[in-house]
Amino acid sequence: MQRAVLVGANLGDPGFEKSMEELEGLAQACDIEPVDTVVQKLETLNAGYYIGMGKVKEIKILVDMYGADTVIFNDELSPSQIRNLEEALGCTIMDRTGLILEIFARRAKTREAKLQVETANLQYMLPRLVGLRKSLEQQAGGVGTTNRGAGEKLLELNRRQIQNRISRLNAELDEISAQRNTQRKQRKKTGIPIVSLVGYTNAGKSTIMNALLEETNSEQDKKVFEKDMLFATLETSVRRITLPDKKAFLLTDTVGFIDKLPHNLVKAFRSTLEEACEADLIIHVVDCSDKDYRRQIEVTERTLKEIGVWGIPIIYALNKADKLDIKPASERPDSVYISAKYRTGLDTLLGLIKKRLFGNYVRCNMLIPYKDGDVVSYLNQNANIIRTEYDGDGTRLSLELRESDFNRFKKFVVSRHK
Ligand SMILES: Nc1nc2c(ncn2[C@@H]2O[C@H](COP(=O)(O)OP(=O)(O)OP(=O)(O)O)[C@@H](O)[C@H]2O)c(=O)[nH]1
Ligand SMILES: [Mg+2]
Incomplete structure (x- = not known):
């Protein structure tokens, strides 16, 4: 297993500590064991090394002490910062973006997800090739990660060839996206309304999907994957939920959001995420037991705006309510406390969905x-x-x-x- 020292620069952002915890979760989701965390309070970032030179030396000592092979920074580093840090620390340098890309690369299963990840990866790698070339020479036979493997392959190509490959991938993705559009139009034509589960990663979207399938006895054999892990879901699944009075809707479960979701990924995953744009109703799933849930709501809302979701009614499913001792009265009118795991509040949630979708029956x-x-x-x-x-x-x-x-x-x- 890879062992990593985690590094963050605290510039006074109130969400900083939480984002360091999140970085730990991301490392684990990537099968990397975080062995220690180093934080530096800074007014401004160091252009050459991201953090101060003194801290770099401190990290070097930790790396040697723990026998760590990787240092992960909680931000996106510039190509020259990666190069300098690799030289100074003599091990693999990853940044938050690279880590998220790595997780996506490992999890992608469908052809579309794989193409999306490869596109995002190439776009991220392109400006970083110089540093990569150098560091690969330094540590021949070093620890390979999926990204690094992809990097090695990239070294055989030049910039122009990589750009051509990106264009080809994008063309193929456009084709898949067109097919998806056709499918979506067909779904629309049936007149069955579409409900999309969206929210921060690990909030419980897939668990809610499964709970609603069970609760309504719909497509029981088609449960989706749920797990306590960041980015358990990368693909979009659509299931038909049929209510006892025969009213039906399609429910979609898809990839979750995270703070600082790499821009390249948002772009690459646009067609997957666009499922949400076409919904008649959005269920915004919130892990209300997380003390940081407000920021997660903001991040989700910002990401929805970025992918062009606008004017679709939203219901807030305040999930994991079983972990709360007191449930504060919600500030939002269309919200409901539920526990997808212990199957409570699902009736009320279905009631809200019904009211929204079938008010015009x-x-x-x-x-x-x-x-x-x-x-x-x-x-x-x-x-x-x-x-x-x-x-x-x-x-x-x-x-x-x-x-x-x-x-x-x-x-x-x-x-x-x-
Ligand atoms: N205590 C508690 N745990 C829950 C509840 N709902 C989901 N979980 C747990 O939270 C973890 C994440 O659940 P998922 O359904 O995979 O979350 P997700 O939103 O689909 O996550 P991604 O696909 O990674 O974005 C799992 O371990 C679930 O068992 C709940 O109501 N209460
Ligand atoms: Mg999921």
């Missing part, structure tokens, strides 16, 4: 001639049938259905409830 009575039996079976599948009677003229239904279906079958309507 219509109650009416219909008379459907026997020759139009297919309409009856469609409605049995897609509407909430309250009463069915058969008489000489056809099937008489008293039912509740989507406005779009009401308009579609208007000719069968006998009366509409106000």
Whole structure:
């Protein structure tokens, strides 16, 4: 296992300590063991070494003492800082961005995720190739990480070739994105509303997806992966949730957000993240037991804005409520305390979803001639049938259905409830 010393420069940002804890979580998610943490309070960053030269020497002692092979900085370093630090410390230097890219590289499973990660990686590596070339020469046969492996391959290419590769990857991604768009349009056409789970990484989005599948007895065999780990989910999954009264919606689970999510990744993952832009309703999942949850809400809202989510109604699912002794009254109207793990509050959450999605349901009575039996079976599948009677003229239904279906079958309507 790789062993790493973590380094942060405290410039007085109130979220600093939390982001150092997060860096530890990121290292672990990457199978790197953090052996020690070094923090320096600074007014301004050092252009050459990021931190002060005295601190660099201190870190060198720690690296030797622990036999660490990596030093991880809680920020994005410039190419020349990486080069200088590698020279001074004689080991692998990673920054926060590189670490996040490394996690994504290890987790990516689908073709799309892999292409997205490779694109982001190449864009990140391109300006850093000089330093990389040098450091690889220094430590031939050194500790390989996925990124470093990719780096070695890159060294055989020149700048122009890398840029060409980025263009080719982007073209392939555009193609996949177009397919995704078509799928999305088809989904839209069915008229089934789409609900997207979004939120900070590890907030419990995937656990909520599974809990709602269980609660409503929908697609039980299609549970998604949930784990106490940053970026457990990288892919988008869509599941159909059918409520007892036959109303249905599609629920999507996707990649989580984090503070300082590398810009290249946001760009590369845009099409995955765009699922959220098309939703009829967003469930913003918050880990309310985390003392830092306000900042996480801000980060999530900022990221949503960045990917162009605008004007979609939001419900706040304040998750992990089981870990709270007192639940403060929420400042937000559309919010609900839940515990996805212990399955509490899910009823209320479903109630809020229903109110938002199906507020425009219509109650009416219909008379459907026997020759139009297919309409009856469609409605049995897609509407909430309250009463069915058969008489000489056809099937008489008293039912509740989507406005779009009401308009579609208007000719069968006998009366509409106000
Ligand atoms: N105590 C408690 N733990 C929970 C609750 N919901 C989820 N968890 C735990 O939190 C961890 C993360 O859950 P996930 O559902 O994987 O979180 P996620 O938001 O999908 O995370 P990423 O996919 O990594 O962005 C898991 O260990 C869950 O068991 C809850 O209500 N209470
Ligand atoms: Mg997940």
